[in-house]
Amino acid sequence: MDARFVKTVTDARTIVEDRGLDFVKVGVFDIDGVLRGKYLSTKKFFSVLEDGFGFCDVVLGWDANDQLYDKESYTGWANGYADATVVPVIDSCRELPLEDNMLFFLLEFGDRAAGVCPRQTLKRVLAKASDMGFTAAAACEFEFFLFNESPESIREKNYHGLTTFTPGNFGYSMLRASVEHNFYEQLLALCEEMDMPIEGLHTETGPGVLEAAIAYDEALKAADKGALFKTFTKVLAQKNDLMATFMAKWSKNYPGQSGHIHLSLADKNGTGSFFDSAKENNISDTMRHFIGGQQKLMPEFLAMIAPTINSYTRLIPGFWAPTEASWGIDNRTCALRAILGSEKSQRVEYRIAAADMNPHIAIAAALGSGLWGIENKIEPTTPIKGNAYTQEFPEELALPKTLWEAAQALKKSRPARELFGDAFVDHYVITREWEEREFRKAITDWEMQRYFEII
Numbered sequence: 001m002d003a004r005f006v007k008t009v010t011d012a013r014t015i016v017e018d019r020g021l022d023f024v025k026v027g028v029f030d031i032d033g034v035l036r037g038k039y040l041s042t043k044k045f046f047s048v049l050e051d052g053f054g055f056c057d058v059v060l061g062w063d064a065n066d067q068l069y070d071k072e073s074y075t076g077w078a079n080g081y082a083d084a085t086v087v088p089v090i091d092s093c094r095e096l097p098l099e100d101n102m103l104f105f106l107l108e109f110g111d112r113a114a115g116v117c118p119r120q121t122l123k124r125v126l127a128k129a130s131d132m133g134f135t136a137a138a139a140c141e142f143e144f145f146l147f148n149e150s151p152e153s154i155r156e157k158n159y160h161g162l163t164t165f166t167p168g169n170f171g172y173s174m175l176r177a178s179v180e181h182n183f184y185e186q187l188l189a190l191c192e193e194m195d196m197p198i199e200g201l202h203t204e205t206g207p208g209v210l211e212a213a214i215a216y217d218e219a220l221k222a223a224d225k226g227a228l229f230k231t232f233t234k235v236l237a238q239k240n241d242l243m244a245t246f247m248a249k250w251s252k253n254y255p256g257q258s259g260h261i262h263l264s265l266a267d268k269n270g271t272g273s274f275f276d277s278a279k280e281n282n283i284s285d286t287m288r289h290f291i292g293g294q295q296k297l298m299p300e301f302l303a304m305i306a307p308t309i310n311s312y313t314r315l316i317p318g319f320w321a322p323t324e325a326s327w328g329i330d331n332r333t334c335a336l337r338a339i340l341g342s343e344k345s346q347r348v349e350y351r352i353a354a355a356d357m358n359p360h361i362a363i364a365a366a367l368g369s370g371l372w373g374i375e376n377k378i379e380p381t382t383p384i385k386g387n388a389y390t391q392e393f394p395e396e397l398a399l400p401k402t403l404w405e406a407a408q409a410l411k412k413s414r415p416a417r418e419l420f421g422d423a424f425v426d427h428y429v430i431t432r433e434w435e436e437r438e439f440r441k442a443i444t445d446w447e448m449q450r451y452f453e454i455i
Helices: 009-019 042-048 118-131 151-156 174-179 181-193 219-239 285-305 359-375 403-411 414-420 422-440 445-451
Strands: 023-029 035-041 053-056 083-088 103-109 134-147 198-203 209-214 243-245 261-267 327-329 336-339 347-350
Touching: 009 042, 009 103, 023 042, 023 083, 035 042, 035 219, 042 053, 042 083, 103 118, 118 134, 118 219, 118 359, 118 414, 134 219, 134 359, 174 181, 174 198, 181 198, 181 209, 181 219, 209 219, 219 243, 219 359, 261 285, 261 359, 285 327, 285 336, 285 347, 285 359, 285 403, 285 414, 285 422, 347 359, 359 414, 403 422, 414 422
Parallel strands: 023 103, 327 336
Antiparallel strands: 023 035, 053 083, 083 103, 134 209, 134 243, 134 261, 198 209, 261 347, 336 347
16 A cells, blocks of 8 residues: 555554554654654554554653753643643655655644644644635745755864855756756655655755755645655755755855745635636735735744744845745745736745744744635735835834744734634743743854954
8 A cells, every 4th residue: 555545544554564564653743843753563553543642742842952941831840741642643644765664654732732733733724714615725845955964073063164065156056956966866756755745956046055845735734744844854864974954044154044835725616716817916805815914914923934043044135035024926025925827826925934944833824814814804015016125114014033022922912812822822932932042041153253352
């Protein structure tokens, strides 16, 4: 049986038995989009297929460096970091072609943890879309840098003087793609086998940077694919004595790394909801209000889109990243790019996101704000023509400049609480405030170079 055909508990049992597996791998995405998992024996896996099993809830109570949050909302010392229920996502079954005869299943949190689970948060937004008569499709595209380094060498070098995969700026390079075709072709094949096929793969501007556009799918599956792509691109890189980073910006000398999200809506019959030939630019009222909601709520939801300290180093003028909640038609200087096309292809590109996003949380924010716009008939501003970086915008469209400011905006956002729930907002804000406080403890190279001798 092909892993893509696994849809039921019976299918899951059958494919594992037919492969003669003693173990399978399972994993769940945490708040930062890090895949946390384990091996399960076949016997254990079969016993938990329907009702799930206990997974230590500390994975929702620590940061990307396994440091415990100092404030508690969902979990913490007060509840002894008890188990939370996780349930296998049966139709997420995937081959792990980089391993010998191994299958992988995603997990998602249930019961008391569902309120703060990133995947469940996106599912709540999709349920709202369904109640409004829509289905949502999405696709992620990521830029990522590759280095001729290892986990040991980057630490030995203290992340300085790293050797990139290829030298120089060479966007859309056929030379680089041909010389280094082995890695490109391995990545294309891996993504095809793992059911996250790539539509396009090319070099971007910068030494050793690639961009991959993942094929569109139903929004929940698109988020799964985006998150899995990040993890297994890193796995493939390290197996090739390389390292991949999805930081928003690793060097002040190069543009940041995007994580753009493409979104569209259709009705329950599958007819695209963004196209209306009777309207200007074929933009339907639904699409216009969707953009209006995204634009209006972008400053309030930015912490869900730009989740790290590093995210905000990218959001500066002139580096291919938007600086206000702007929109335009096929305008890449804007935060929201309306892409015109047929009834099937017309969509919105949410360009504010970077490669460091958690796809489940970011898509929940991008989609949820658009649905809120449709529900409340929010009109967007006049679309930007020309360079958005050089134009002035009203104060309400200004984006938070730091993660702390963004977290405070999310904390106060009534639409966020309506869309995602108080449990998610309260917990997520605590995690972002923690990230900012941890950063404040750091002494940066910039400070040392600026102050050590002179001040």
